[in-house]
Amino acid sequence: MSRPATDSKRFIRALKGETLTPPPFWLMRQAGRYLPEYRATRTDAGGFLDLCYNPPLAVEVTLQPLRRYGMDAAILFSDILVVPDAIGQPVSFKVGEGPCLTPLADDAAVDALDPSRLKDHLKPVFETVSGLAGAIPETTALIGFCGAPWTVATYMVEGGGSKDYARTKEWAYGHPQRFQRLIDTLVEASAEYLCLQIEHGAEAVQIFDSWAGVLPEEEFRRWVIDPIRRITERVKDRYPGVPVIGFPRQAGLMYLPFARETGVDAVSLDTMIPLDWAAETLQPLLTVQGNLDPIALLVGGDHLDHAVDHILKTLGKGPFVFNLGHGIVPPTPPENVARLADRIRGWKG
DSSP states (O other): OOOOOGGGSHHHHHHTTOOOSSOOBOOTTOSSTTSHHHHHHHHHHOSHHHHHTOHHHHHHHHHHHHHHHOOSEEEOOOOTTHHHHHHTOOEEEETTTEEEEOOOOSHHHHHTOOGGGHHHHTHHHHHHHHHHHHHSOTTOEEEEEEEOHHHHHHHHHHSSOOSSOHHHHHHHHHOHHHHHHHHHHHHHHHHHHHHHHHHTTOSEEEEEETTGGGSOHHHHIIIIIHHHHHHHHHHHHHOTTSOEEEEETTOGGGHHHHHHHSOOSEEEOOTTSOHHHIIIIITTTSEEEEEEOHHHHHHOHHHHHHHHHHHHHHHTTSSEEEEESSOOOTTOOHHHHHHHHHHHHTOOO
């Protein structure tokens, strides 16, 4: 049997502005450490990047939550930091520490980055996308993704995670020409990365700007809105029918100019966005996605039911995709995810 056309899939229909009852749903980090089968597969793979670059195992962990919960979309299993790894800044992951990179030191380090390396270096990721396109259920959409330039740049400049992003902000504020070259390199690499995922079968893409909310307004416009607008334009120039989701986490009131100015088809809402404000201000402009607190999913029970119902009542009257406000946390009981899926599917409006 041939697969349904992309535009017939509920997730894609919602991203293109249709109101559906119940809404489609998927969950950020839906393939992850809360699932025992994921932990077993990761052990077989070795390190985290080994899993990202192993197409059969990456396909397997992407499919695991679909088998349990039947989400409306699958998201490629990978990591936002495969892009710096591909263009010349090697990345490793240490248990208990997270990502580790040799921090970019100066102009020469920025100039040495080479986006032309991306296509060959990330062949295993594109093989995973192709494998998923043929393996996911017929009515399930496939999401590709990348990190936004600002967020990826923070890891490249800091050398890993940060509490205050001081070194990155020092570059952005004190050496804006150098930082602009880094951002321009990441715009080029990220747009090409998304387009290659689409070429191999991704039907929508999401741009994760996890640390967008640490910037003041003027810098937010320069380092968040403008780069994502440029990436979106490049993707839509080559693939005009493929929806783009933006996730400017913790952007607060800056969600509105982000929604108006980046050209994305949908915004993913973090947990702190007021639902009424999103329904009145953002939803008339584009599809919204979100925004259950991952800890409500961890807690489960009546609290989870109430939180889910509140989101559905408030956002389910317009174009909407149910999701979390950030990723699933590892201690989440799998049975709570099953409870969530059943409650969404049972929603009558």
